[in-house]
Amino acid sequence: MTLVRERRHQQALKLSLPPPIPPAELRHRTLLSTLLSSSISPASPCINNLSDLEKLAVLGHGSGGTVYKVRHRSSASIYALKVLRFTEDAVTIRLQAAREAEILKRVDSPYIVRCHGVFNNGITGNGDGGSDLCFVMEYMEAGSLHDVLRVRRRFPEKVIYGVARRVLEGLHYLHGMQIVHGDIKPSNLLINAIGHVKIADFGVSHVVAGKPNNTCDFFMGTSAYMSPERFDPERWGGDCSDGFAGDVWSLGVVVLECLVGHFPLIGPGQKPDWPTLMCAICFGEKMEMPETAASPEFQSFVCRCLEKDWRKRGTVAELLSHPFVNKGCCDSTEGLVDYALNG
Numbered sequence: 001m002t003l004v005r006e007r008r009h010q011q012a013l014k015l016s017l018p019p020p021i022p023p024a025e026l027r028h029r030t031l032l033s034t035l036l037s038s039s040i041s042p043a044s045p046c047i048n049n050l051s052d053l054e055k056l057a058v059l060g061h062g063s064g065g066t067v068y069k070v071r072h073r074s075s076a077s078i079y080a081l082k083v084l085r086f087t088e089d090a091v092t093i094r095l096q097a098a099r100e101a102e103i104l105k106r107v108d109s110p111y112i113v114r115c116h117g118v119f120n121n122g123i124t125g126n127g128d129g130g131s132d133l134c135f136v137m138e139y140m141e142a143g144s145l146h147d148v149l150r151v152r153r154r155f156p157e158k159v160i161y162g163v164a165r166r167v168l169e170g171l172h173y174l175h176g177m178q179i180v181h182g183d184i185k186p187s188n189l190l191i192n193a194i195g196h197v198k199i200a201d202f203g204v205s206h207v208v209a210g211k212p213n214n215t216c217d218f219f220m221g222t223s224a225y226m227s228p229e230r231f232d233p234e235r236w237g238g239d240c241s242d243g244f245a246g247d248v249w250s251l252g253v254v255v256l257e258c259l260v261g262h263f264p265l266i267g268p269g270q271k272p273d274w275p276t277l278m279c280a281i282c283f284g285e286k287m288e289m290p291e292t293a294a295s296p297e298f299q300s301f302v303c304r305c306l307e308k309d310w311r312k313r314g315t316v317a318e319l320l321s322h323p324f325v326n327k328g329c330c331d332s333t334e335g336l337v338d339y340a341l342n343g
């Protein structure tokens with residue numbers, strides 16, 4: 001419940017289910033702090049200390065903290081600094097943050113937002129015994145897909161297939177490393193100055209260790225983009241899923257949202273509360289395509305992503321050779337940066 005309370009004051013479409021905190025986790029607070037401190041090691045030799053960075057502006061707020069635009073004092077390079085704040089007793093969030101740091105240290109791909117260092121800011125002096133964990137990230141000039149969608153509402157297919165292709169490439173890389181992202185959504189897809197989309201935010205990601213997902217992870221992430229097997233594991237056989245198919249579902253929702261201009265699984269005026277999302281995502285045999293002009297390739301791609309039964313859903317490998325993402329030169333999303341930066 002603590003995690004839900006801490007995460008809930010977010011975007012309208014966000015509604016996290018209460019993550020059960022396993023008793024074993026609570027018993028191992030000491031172990032957790034060890035894990036957290038052991039995962040903090042700046043990956044970039046040039047940024048040795050947080051005081052090397054000068055804050056320039058606030059880029060955005062997330063559930064766990066704030067993201068700042070910062071300048072490295074000696075090189076003048078620009079980065080994004082994500083500051084996660086947690087109180088002493090926020091055990092689950094500390095575990096998540098430690099896991100995020102651990103995953104970010106491992107990944108290195110042009111399709112993933114790069115992390116240049118992780119710093120523990122120690123006790124914050126807020127009187128709650130809390131501390132900050134700071135991630136120095138690659139600065140993505142055009143912000144998130146969520147930011148761009150808010151302004152532009154919808155994109156033409158030629159822009160969407162570039163987005164889809166890059167996210168698939170990123171998922172291919174992550175899944176190859178046995179990493180489930182777990183929270184693919186527009187605000188976690190960031191865009192740089194040349195229109196390249198990259199996956200960010202590994203706060204609910206996990207490494208698959210040869211067994212199905214554990215229940216603690218199952219209810220994290222943003223429920224509007226959650227797959228049926230994560231939303232309702234009992235009905236959709238989620239206990240047997242390793243989680244990779246859930247990332248594909250979320251991509252399908254994002255792709256459809258880019259076309260229709262609003263969260264696509266419920267009507268534009270409908271409130272995205274828990275029962276409404278549950279009905280839209282988990283009930284009914286097949287996902288209905290909204291009545292929007294879309295090419296047959298687009299429709300087929302989205303149908304493969306939004307197949308409710310995760311065992312029948314398209315895999316990342318299959319979707320990478322789908323005709324929709326192989327139209328023309330898909331690596332460039334220049335159209336997107338025109339939308340993002342030039343309006």
Ligand SMILES: Nc1ncnc2c1ncn2[C@@H]1O[C@H](COP(=O)(O)OP(=O)(O)OP(=O)(O)O)[C@@H](O)[C@H]1O
Nearest residue numbers: 059060061062063067080137138139140143144187
């Ligand atoms: N590397 C970055 N470069 C530029 N802007 C960024 C970067 N990282 C995050 N932002 C901006 O900051 C906002 C907040 O990011 P953050 O990852 O904290 O939360 P979120 O993904 O929006 O939400 P939540 O944490 O609830 O999932 C993003 O929506 C984006 O606009």
